[in-house]
Amino acid sequence: MSAAPLALLLLAGAAGVPEVEYPLGPLRVPDLTQPRRPFVLTDLRYALSDAGGRAHAFGARVRAGNWGFLGAELDDSSWGLTLRTLRLDLYGFETRGQYDVGAGYRFPWLEVHADVTRRREEAGAAWVADLRFAGRVSQDWELLAGVMRDGDRSAGPGRRHLDNAFLGFLYQGGEHVELRGELARYRVLTDGGDEIEGGFLGLDAVGRVWTGEVSGRVAWEDPRGRFGFDDVQVEAGLRLPLLDRLLVEASTHQRWQGGAGRIAHGLRGGVSLHARRVTLPRFGDAARRTTALARRGVELGYNERRAHGEGGRRELRERLSLSPRRAELADDLAALYQAQVDERIVPVLGVELVHEQDLLRGERRREYRAFLGLPWPLASPLRPGRGATPFLEVDYAHVERSFEAGFVSVSRELGLTARLSRELELLLRWGREGQAPFDLVRNVGRPRRIDFAIVYAYGR
Numbered sequence: 304m305s306a307a308p309l310a311l312l313l314l315a316g317a318a319g320v321p322e323v324e325y326p327l328g329p330l331r332v333p334d335l336t337q338p339r340r341p342f343v344l345t346d347l348r349y350a351l352s353d354a355g356g357r358a359h360a361f362g363a364r365v366r367a368g369n370w371g372f373l374g375a376e377l378d379d380s381s382w383g384l385t386l387r388t389l390r391l392d393l394y395g396f397e398t399r400g401q402y403d404v405g406a407g408y409r410f411p412w413l414e415v416h417a418d419v420t421r422r423r424e425e426a427g428a429a430w431v432a433d434l435r436f437a438g439r440v441s442q443d444w445e446l447l448a449g450v451m452r453d454g455d456r457s458a459g460p461g462r463r464h465l466d467n468a469f470l471g472f473l474y475q476g477g478e479h480v481e482l483r484g485e486l487a488r489y490r491v492l493t494d495g496g497d498e499i500e501g502g503f504l505g506l507d508a509v510g511r512v513w514t515g516e517v518s519g520r521v522a523w524e525d526p527r528g529r530f531g532f533d534d535v536q537v538e539a540g541l542r543l544p545l546l547d548r549l550l551v552e553a554s555t556h557q558r559w560q561g562g563a564g565r566i567a568h569g570l571r572g573g574v575s576l577h578a579r580r581v582t583l584p585r586f587g588d589a590a591r592r593t594t595a596l597a598r599r600g601v602e603l604g605y606n607e608r609r610a611h612g613e614g615g616r617r618e619l620r621e622r623l624s625l626s627p628r629r630a631e632l633a634d635d636l637a638a639l640y641q642a643q644v645d646e647r648i649v650p651v652l653g654v655e656l657v658h659e660q661d662l663l664r665g666e667r668r669r670e671y672r673a674f675l676g677l678p679w680p681l682a683s684p685l686r687p688g689r690g691a692t693p694f695l696e697v698d699y700a701h702v703e704r705s706f707e708a709g710f711v712s713v714s715r716e717l718g719l720t721a722r723l724s725r726e727l728e729l730l731l732r733w734g735r736e737g738q739a740p741f742d743l744v745r746n747v748g749r750p751r752r753i754d755f756a757i758v759y760a761y762g763r
Contacts, residue, residue, distance in 0.1 A: 323644065325692050325724040326679055332640060333762035335624035336633040341368055345621075347759040354752040369625055389605065389625040392416075400424060411604035412439045422455070429455030437473070442601055445608075447471035447485070465490045465498070475609050478590040480510035491526075501526030509585075515543035516583050518554075533561035544581040548687060549574065552655075567661045575653030578678045578691040582646040584611040589642035596623065596635050603628060616643060617763060640762065644725070649691045651676040651684035665707040674698035696720045704737065712737030726763050730756040 323330050346364035351357065364374035364385070371388035376396075383396030383403075392407040400423030407416040414437040422429050435449035451467040469487035474480075487503040505522040520538040540554035551574050558567040584590065593609055593616055600607030600623055610619060620636050623629065629636075657670035677684060679694035702714040716734035723729065732754040 323690055323692055324680060325722070326694060327724045327727070330644065330725055332637060332644075334633075334637075335366070335621060335762060336629040336636060338366055338368060342366065343761070344759075345372060345761040346374065348756065350754065350756040352752065352754045355750040366621075369629070371625060372621065387622070389622055409606040411606055413437070414439075414606055429453065431455075439601070439606055442598055443475055443477075445473040447473060465492050469503075473608075476510075477594045478511070478585045478609070478611060481508070481609075483507045499526045511585050513543075514586075515541060516585055517541050532563075533559075535559045542583055544583065547580045548577045550577065550581045563663075566663050567659075569657070569659035571655070571657045573653060573655030573672075575650050575674075576685070578649040578651050578676075578682075578684070578686075578688050579647070581648065587642070587646045589616070589639060589646050592635065592639040592642050593619065596620075596632075596639055599632070599635070613643070613763065617760070620762065647692065647725075649676070649678050649688075649693050650674065650696070651678060667705040669703045669705075671701045672698065692725070693722045695722075702737070704739070706739070712739055726761055727757075727759050730754070730758070 343366040344363070345366050346362065348360070348362040350360040352360075358379045360376075360378035362374065362376040364372055366372050371386055371391075374385035374387075376383045376385075381396055381398035383394060386393040390409045393405070395404045396402070402421045403418070405416065405418040407414065416433075416435045418433040420431040420433075422431070431451070431453045433449070433451040436447070438446045438448075440446060447470065449467075449469050453465045467487060467489040469485050471483065471485035474482040476482075483506070485503070485505045489501055489503065491499050491501070493499065502525045503522070504524075505520070507518075507520045509516065509518040511517075518538075518540040520536070522534075522536045524534040526532065526534075536556065536558045538554070538556040541552065543551045545551060553570075553572045555571070556567075556569045557565065560566050582589075590611055593611055596619060597607040597609040600619070603626065605623065605626065607619060607622070610616060616639065620639060623632050624636060626632060653674050655670075655672040657668070657672075659668040659670075660666070675684065675697050676693065677695040678688060678691035680688075680690070681694075682688055682691070696719070698718045698720075700714075700716040702716075704712040704714075706712070714735065714737045716732060718730070718732040720731075721729045733751065734754075735751045
């Protein structure tokens with residue numbers, strides 16, 4: 304079946320009034336509060352990767368009436384099932400003999416998550432349990448806690464946590480600011496069999512400043528033992544729209560260790576031109592409606608957080624559409640979706656530069672990226688268009704990794720994305736990764752890689 308008939312078939316369940324045009328026709332607003340069939344396809348994904356050997360991946364998810372969402376995933380090495388209802392989340396995956404299962408439940412004032420992993424036989428067949436709690440104190444504040452324990456005390460490759468316990472908080476002040484803090488104690492086991500005890504303190508922040516968004520992170524780690532050292536990491540980022548259609552982005556990360564000084568740092572900067580006015584996730588009508596809808600969910604006892612991103616907003620709309628009171632929420636759910644459509648991002652031209660250096664490993668990395676987008680309806684990428692939607696985008700990446708002794712590894716990647724509607728997109732990528740010094744020692748080449756994917760997401 305060709306792409307166009309398949310897309311039309313997938314979109315047949317959508318309902319609503321046309322708002323904007325896409326290559327496959329006008330947008331139709333999804334009505335999740337009143338599904339017209341017992342089962343509605345909400346997600347479909349197929350991916351093919353060829354890097355010296357072909358690998359396939361498939362995923363699908365359906366809405367079962369007003370009860371919940373059922374999903375399944377399958378690839379060459381793993382398979383799994385998922386379930387999401389208004390309050391309950393379940394998942395189970397098997398990956399080459401390792402089993403991962405988890406559950407989460409939302410009480411009106413408490414959210415509980417439990418994850419359990421059973422390693423494969425050759426890795427000791429041990430159990431790892433992780434339990435996390437989030438207690439809601441008010442509309443804006445949550446207290447966090449969690450414990451993790453690994454049942455395998457034997458030494459093995461890699462550095463892994465044996466035990467971990469943390470306390471923290473989450474503050475969501477509307478769309479203006481979000482803070483998350485964490486204080487933890489842990490024990491880790493090195494591949495040489497040494498156990499190290501330590502502490503961790505971290506603070507993450509994101510918010511609005513002037514017309515832009517800023518983010519930051521500060522983390523301090525204090526391991527004690529044979530390999531004890533203080534470790535401090537700092538990250539900062541800025542996203543700033545200029546002249547309506549320009550978006551400037553910059554970020555940095557720095558890392559210091561006791562006795563060694565600064566051991567790693569990085570800088571990232573980019574600028575992009577858009578066909579429409581740029582509205583950042585924490586600005587505009589969609590941000591305000593996300594906050595209001597999440598607050599309403601808390602009032603109704605559904606314990607919803609404010610997720611200012613496309614994926615988080617979709618999850619919020621899906622969960623609340625399962626509520627017994629979905630009829631009174633229907634207008635707000637539709638208005639949030641419409642605001643997301645109205646504030647859609649349509650990039651047409653952009654460049655990005657990255658510089659990173661790891662002084663301990665003696666490696667320096669430079670990355671150059673550029674993209675060119677062609678909006679729909681077809682027009683010059685440099686011409687503004689209020690009715691424009693994303694259509695075609697070509698991007699190219701050039702990565703140079705420099706090692707000690709003057710060795711340089713070069714990787715290249717070229718991609719094409721075709722967005723046939725808001726819900727359906729096709730992706731094609733080609734790349735060739737450069738050799739690292741260890742690859743030369745082992746006489747291992749890096750073959751070219753080709754990836755293809757088709758992604759459908761109802762109500763995205």
